[in-house]
Amino acid sequence: MSDIGNILSFRSLKAGYVTGGKHHTVLADAFASACEGELIAVIGRNGAGKSTLLRTIAGIQPLLSGSLIIGGMDIKDYSRGDLSRFVGYISTETVRVGNMRVYDLVAQGRFPYTNWFGTIEADDHDAIMASLTKAGMKSFEDRMLNELSDGERQRAMIAMILAQDAKLMVMDEPTAFLDISNKFGISNLLRELSADRKKTIIFSTHDPGMAISMADRIWLIRDSRVIEGAPEDLVLSGEFSTLFNSSRVIFDPEDGSFRMPSAAGTRVNLKGEGKYRFWTMKALERAGYITDDSDRGLLVEAPSENHPLWKCSSDSGTRTFENIYELIRWLGRKQIIY
């Protein structure tokens, strides 16, 4: 890929950590790039090197070898202060300080711009307030950090690196520990930031569904290398299946979903339409059945406008059920009898 329009690119990147003079390589010979304003999801299994890569980009872990170009300059040529004006970073580490107001935390983002005493001037104050507003935390300005929920705390951290005015925002699992609505809230915020403000955001996630649905590009880490591409490209080329498929989980490239592998179970002939058919199918699969449209074996009919109940017909007769739970329970008991 060409370097034009790239805000970040690395070649033959070797990253890892050094303890007692020994190099522990986590990533070897990795190549990837990011264009301005892109939202990039970093995925990979536990221990694959997601955090190592992000920490290396943020400059808090040394680059072992290779080149890492940020904003047209090698990371090695940046001073600490200059890099902090270009790259903002949020780790998985939560800031646990009592007596700290949200405003004070966000004000820390002005560190690269304030004088030796850290005086907050009028323009710093404006930047802080704008960042709080952007992150949806304006009304939390005077709240104490330890009174915030996990989602609010994450927003406050994002406000801090917005105040840092860095073009590149690096976040290590920004939605970990968040409930589903906060997860989507933060995801939406990240999308807004990359769309409106020309921020480039690189974030790691354990949620491949989220990566597929929101990222412009995915960096998939496997075997110490980075495979990059649009999420859909990686699905079609089978990279997702290779990464995730195991005895515990199956990735379905047809619809991008994950499910538990089903043992070769009894076949069930499922009839019905729409959401009733879909969720009945899910329940049957969970219970270990394979559904198809053939006219053989057990027949299960999902409710329709004509009859609002679930029906199950076999050689021994037809039964009706008021809900899926009863249907599955009955099927389970029936199996034992066989």
Add this chain to the structure above:
Amino acid sequence: MSGKKVLLNNSQPAFSGKRLIFAGLSAGLILFFLLDLFLGSVHIKPAETIRALFNGSDEVTRTIIIHFRLPRAVTAVMAGIALSMSGLQMQTLFRNPMAGPYVLGLSSGAGLGVAFVILGFPSEVSPENIKAAGNWAIAGASWAGAGMVMILIMIISSRVKNIMTLLIIGIMLSSGISAVVSIMQYFSSETMLKTYVVWTMGSLGNLTSGQLIVLALSVLAGLLISLLSVKILNALLLGENYARTLGLNLKSARIIIITGTSILTGTITAFCGPIAFIGIAVPHLVRIMFGTSDHKVLIPATVVTGALIMLASDLISQLPGSDNVLPVNSVTSLIGIPVVMWVIFRNQKTGDIF
């Protein structure tokens, strides 16, 4: 003063409340300073004391006030400021509420430096004989001793993350250093030993004017370095990783803080002996009173509160109205330990650092 300017900062909510507390503390500081001059084992009327300060009293009274009580009060102020400030800086640097110059062994390290100077040289060149140079030698050795312990703790703290573990390591270091000093004592002559033992008892009142000058200059220097670290300390609150990505040069930050705390703790330990629990307790009291983690507020508040509490401890130790004097170390311990205990219990409950 820069501290005042920040208290007026419009971004501080309820800042008038904080300003009131600050004014109250300052008034208390002046009051206790005067009380420290007025009260003592010899009864002198306040009016007489004031007159003595302005050369208007008889010879004896003037000697007591100018040569005994005034240096003592000034020393107490210096000691309070220096120990509290180094406690504040250490707590932020190690992100550990249990950090302080005494509990982590900095005072012991400084004591080792003093022991080297007092016990390590033949008595003809003992500090008492070489006067001014001796004072600086003792101060310098204390700085080096405190600095060494500080660097050791720094290295260890990067490997242990548990808050209480660091405390245990501090105790180990102190014990180890005491053992070394005991061995040195064993091989020392009687006169040297006597000088050293008198030193270890610690006191705010036995300073010569030469020592007072060294003390004042050193504390001033340490304080200036601490003032340089306001921004650094605020960033370090977030942890070293965040501080670095915000643009902090960790190495120079550590050097500044280690230098500042070593000078402050070392100087006080050199001339007043080890004084316990002021350094660890005062920053917590200040955080409770001011409800902030911003060092632009914490530093001036710690300076005033530290001086105030040390003056109060000195007053109590002199048991006004009686001829007895308590070791100031016992008083500071009795004031500081409850605060430290409270911090431990609260930390167990909230998991917050401060």
